[in-house]
Amino acid sequence: xxWTASLHGLIGGVLIGLSATWLMATLGRIAGISGIISGLIGxxxxxxxxxxxxxxxxxxxxxxxxxxxxxxxxxxEPEAVIGAPAGxxxxxxxxxxxxxxxxxxxxGCTSGHGVCGLARLSWRSFVATLTFMxxxxxxxxxxxxxxxxxx
Amino acid sequence: xxxxxxxxxxxxxxxxxxxxxxxxPARVLGxxxxxxxxxxxxxxxxxxAVITNFIGYRVVLRREYPLFAGSFQLPERSDLDxxxxxxxxxxxxxxxxxxxxxxPAIASASGMTLPLAAMxxxxxxxxxxxxxxxxxxxx
Numbered sequence: 001x002x003w004t005a006s007l008h009g010l011i012g013g014v015l016i017g018l019s020a021t022w023l024m025a026t027l028g029r030i031a032g033i034s035g036i037i038s039g040l041i042g043x044x045x046x047x048x049x050x051x052x053x054x055x056x057x058x059x060x061x062x063x064x065x066x067x068x069x070x071x072x073x074x075x076x077e078p079e080a081v082i083g084a085p086a087g088x089x090x091x092x093x094x095x096x097x098x099x100x101x102x103x104x105x106x107x108g109c110t111s112g113h114g115v116c117g118l119a120r121l122s123w124r125s126f127v128a129t130l131t132f133m134x135x136x137x138x139x140x141x142x143x144x145x146x147x148x149x150x151x
Numbered sequence: 152x153x154x155x156x157x158x159x160x161x162x163x164x165x166x167x168x169x170x171x172x173x174x175x176p177a178r179v180l181g182x183x184x185x186x187x188x189x190x191x192x193x194x195x196x197x198x199x200a201v202i203t204n205f206i207g208y209r210v211v212l213r214r215e216y217p218l219f220a221g222s223f224q225l226p227e228r229s230d231l232d233x234x235x236x237x238x239x240x241x242x243x244x245x246x247x248x249x250x251x252x253x254x255p256a257i258a259s260a261s262g263m264t265l266p267l268a269a270m271x272x273x274x275x276x277x278x279x280x281x282x283x284x285x286x287x288x289x290x
Contacts, residue, residue, distance in 0.1 A: 002190075002192075005172065005178075005190075005192050006191060006192060006195045007195075008170055008171055008172055008192070009171045009172065009191075009192040009193065009194075009195030009196045009199070010171075010195040010196070010198075010199045011170055011171070011199070012166075012167045012168060012169070012170040012171020012172070012173065012196055012199070013167065013171060013195055013196040013197065013198060013199025013200040013203070014167075014199045014200070014203045015163050015164075015166050015167030015170060015171075016163070016164055016167035016168065016171070016196065016199075016200040016203075016204075017167075017199060017200040017201065017202065017203025017204040017207060018163050018167075018203060018204075018207065019160050019161075019162075019163035019164040019167060020160075020164075020200070020204040020207065020208075021203065021204050021207025021208060021210075021211055022156070022159060022160045022163060023156070023157070023160040024207070024208060024211050024212070024217065024223065025207075025211040025214075025217060025218060026153075026156035026159075026160070026217055026218045026219050026220070027153060027156055027157065027160075027217055027219055027220045028216065028217035028220045028221075028222055028223040028224050029220075029224055030224070030225070030226070031160060031164065033164075033252075033253040033254040033257065034253045034278070037253065037257060037278075038275075038278035038281075038282070041275055041278060041279060042278060042279040042282045042283075043282070050153065050154050050157070051153045051154055051156065051157030052157065053157075054153075054154040054155070054157035054158040054161065055157040055158065055160055055161035055164075056161060056257070057158060057161060058157070058158045058159065058160065058161020058162035058163070058164065058165055059161040059162075059164055059165040059254070059257055059258050060161075060165065060257070060258065060260055060261065061161075061162060061165060062161070062162050062163070062164065062165020062166040062167070062168070062169055062258060063165055063166075063168070063169035063174055063258050063259070063261055063262075064261050065162075065165075065166065065169075066166060066169035066170055067169075067261070071169075071170055072169060072170070072172065072174075072175075073170065073171060073172025073175065073178070073192070074172060074174075074175040074177070074178070075172070075175055075177045075178050075181060075190065076175075076177060080175075081169050081174060081262070082169075082174050082175070082259045082261065082262030083172075083174060083175025083176055083177050083178065083259075084176070084177075084264070085176060085249070085251075085264055085266035085267055085270070086176040086177065086180055086248075086249060086250045087248070087249065087266060088265075088266055089265050089266050089268075089269035090269075091248060091249070091266070092249055092251075092266040092267070092269040092270040092273065093269045093270075093272075093273045094245075094248065094273070095245040095246075095248040095249035095251065095270060095273070096245065096249070096251075096256075096269060096270040096271065096272065096273025096274040096276075096277060097245070097273045097274075097276060097277045098241050098242065098244050098245025098248070098277070099242055099245035099246060099249070099251065099252065099253060099256070099270075099273075099274050099277065100245075100253075100273060100274035100275060100276060100277020100278045100280075100281065101238075101241060101277035101278075101280055101281050102238045102239065102240070102241030102242030102243070102244075102245060102277070103238065103242050103253060103277075103278075103281075104238065104277060104278045104280070104281025104282060104285070105234050105237065105238035105241075105281045105284065105285060106234065106235050106236075106237070106238020106239040106241070106242055107226075107234075107235065107238070109242060109252050109253045109254070110197075110246075110252040110253075110254065111164075111252075111253075111254050113239070114197055114200075114201070115197070115200040115201055115204055116204065117226075118201045118205075119201050119204035119205040119207075119208050120208060120225070122226065122229075123229055123231075124226070124228060124229060124230075124231060124235055127231055127235070127236065127239075128235055128236070128238075128239040129239075131236055131239035131240050131243060132239040132240070132242045132243035132246060133183075133243065134243065135239070135240045135241075135242075135243025135244050135246075135247065136183045136243040136244070136246040136247035137183050137184075137185055137247070138243075138247070139183075139243065139244050139246075139247025139248055140180055140183040140184045140247045141184070141185075141186055143247070143248065144184055144187060145186055145187070
């Protein structure tokens with residue numbers, strides 16, 4: 001096992017957990033990315049937009065800072081920060097629609113249901129997390145081992 | 152002050168996904184590929200985040216209200232419905248196809264590529280469509 005990669009994962013995970021705790025402590029909000037960012041689009045600007053936009057700026061600037069420090073964890077290139085996409089624009093259009101629509105009607109993604117919901121011991125979030133994990137594992141299995149023949 | 156707090160939360164989140172390697176779809180897909188060359192990194196990320204936040208919430212929610220807002224806004228529903236499970240299932244398929252969930256996809260914007268741009272645009276479109284649907288369904 002690659003212990004450096006796992007340690008990076010653990011440090012990054014603690015930072016994500018601190019982010020969620022921080023947002024609850026200061027603004028009383030769940031740190032769910034799909035909820036925070038989708039609240040910026042498709043709805044009229046209101047008093048709630050400023051902190052959401054600031055969160056987005058922070059989310060974008062974090063990886064840039066990690067790039068400057070050379071502390072990334074890309075599998076193919078250990079110090080790189082942003083990995084290459086797993087497919088072309090067509091596949092990503094389909095995946096993007098599914099991720100956007102699914103998290104939209106399912107009220108959350110990996111952060112809202114996973115990081116925050118599980119920490120609150122929410123039954124809905126537990127079921128949602130189990131569902132999207134299982135579906136993602138089945139999808140990767142079909143793509144890599146049934147269609148792709150084990151890439 | 153709310154803006155500063157929001158920025159710090161976003162920055163911590165962005166640092167977290169970048170340091171952990173979740174901005175690399177290959178790491179995420181490697182975790183989901185349980186029948187291939189399994190990559191356990193995501194397990195440490197989610198485990199570290201949930202345990203940290205579990206402790207954090209226990210401390211923070213002892214207060215009556217947050218530091219810079221009137222009240223804690225916590226989801227109160229506990230029933231399961233088709234929207235929750237159907238939405239999570241569709242999200243899981245998209246996640247498995249791309250290796251991107253919303254946080255890492257957006258955080259990867261500084262390494263913009265055509266496929267990532269397609270992912271982000273389609274994700275935004277998916278959110279708008281879901282908002283229309285949920286609104287017209289009366290909730």
